[in-house]
Amino acid sequence: xxxxxxxxxxxxxxxxxxxxxxxxxxxxxxxxxxxxxxxxxxxxxxxxxxxxxxxxxxxxxxxxxxxxxxxxxxxxxxxxxxxxxxxxxxxxxxxxxxxxxxxxxxxxxxxxxxxxxxxxxxxxxxxxxxxxxxxxxxxxxxxxxxxxxxxxxxxxxxxxxxxxxxxxxxxxxxxxxxxxxxxxxxxxxxxxxxxxxxxxxxxxxxxxxxxxxxxxxxxxxxxxxxxxxxx
Numbered sequence: 211x212x213x214x215x216x217x218x219x220x221x222x223x224x225x226x227x228x229x230x231x232x233x234x235x236x237x238x239x240x241x242x243x244x245x246x247x248x249x250x251x252x253x254x255x256x257x258x259x260x261x262x263x264x265x266x267x268x269x270x271x272x273x274x275x276x277x278x279x280x281x282x283x284x285x286x287x288x289x290x291x292x293x294x295x296x297x298x299x300x301x302x303x304x305x306x307x308x309x310x311x312x313x314x315x316x317x318x319x320x321x322x323x324x325x326x327x328x329x330x331x332x333x334x335x336x337x338x339x340x341x342x343x344x345x346x347x348x349x350x351x352x353x354x355x356x357x358x359x360x361x362x363x364x365x366x367x368x369x370x371x372x373x374x375x376x377x378x379x380x381x382x383x384x385x386x387x388x389x390x391x392x393x394x395x396x397x398x399x400x401x402x403x404x405x406x407x408x409x410x411x412x413x414x415x416x417x418x419x420x421x422x423x424x425x426x427x428x429x430x431x432x433x434x435x436x437x438x439x440x441x
Contacts, residue, residue, distance in 0.1 A: 285349050292346040299339035306332050319383040326377045327400065330407040337414045344418045353426040360422040367415035370408050377404065 310328040315321040340363065347356045381401045385393050 289346045289349050292342045292349075296339040296342040296346070299335040299342070303332055303335040303339070319380045320387075323377070323380040323384045326373070326380070327404045330404045333407060333411050337411060340415065340418055344422055347422060348425060351425075351429050353429040356422040356426040356429075360419040360426065363415045363419035363422070367412045367419065370412040370415075374405055374408050377401075377408075 307329050310332070311325050343359065347359060378401075385397060388397070
């Protein structure tokens with residue numbers, strides 16, 4: 211026996227009424243997620259030509275909008291300390307080198323030879339200061355300042371090469387004026403030690419310059435990518 215239209219409508223209405231009386235099962239975890247998403251700002255929309263506008267979920271947008279800068283922020287507190295130490299090392303080394311060069315007698319090969327040799331033994335503090343400044347710039351992530359300092363370090367590192375050549379010429383002149391007993395192994399070892407120190411200084415300067423220049427390029431690329439994302 212088939213039911214008529216009235217029976218079918220009545221059955222449908224009774225089913226709807228029964229479904230309305232069934233209690234709704236709550237999931238507190240899902241509801242808390244939904245409430246958090248409603249409170250968060252909407253994310254950026256897509257700018258692809260011909261594509262439908264897409265809005266990132268608020269949870270994803272909040273992660274993308276807030277970069278992980280907590281470790282860097284805490285590390286940036288040491289930047290003033292690093293700069294103060296670097297200035298102290300540079301100032302003390304400058305005073306020592308100036309005192310070693312007095313009295314100034316640039317026309318004497320023996321004076322030039324002794325000054326270059328004395329400066330070679332006092333280059334550790336300036337090199338440490340350069341490394342501290344490099345570390346401070348790496349923490350600050352300033353691309354322009356890093357590039358300028360990298361160029362300066364490159365110039366200083368390359369300038370050591372002609373300085374070594376002039377030092378060798380002065381060493382030859384000084385050796386010719388010494389007695390035969392003083393021209394031997396001790397003199398050659400002193401010259402070789404001085405040249406090795408200057409080569410090490412040049413490597414330190416060029417290494418710091420390379421690290422800064424490479425980091426500055428990466429920072430510039432990241433800033434460009436972030437700018438394109440927010441457009």
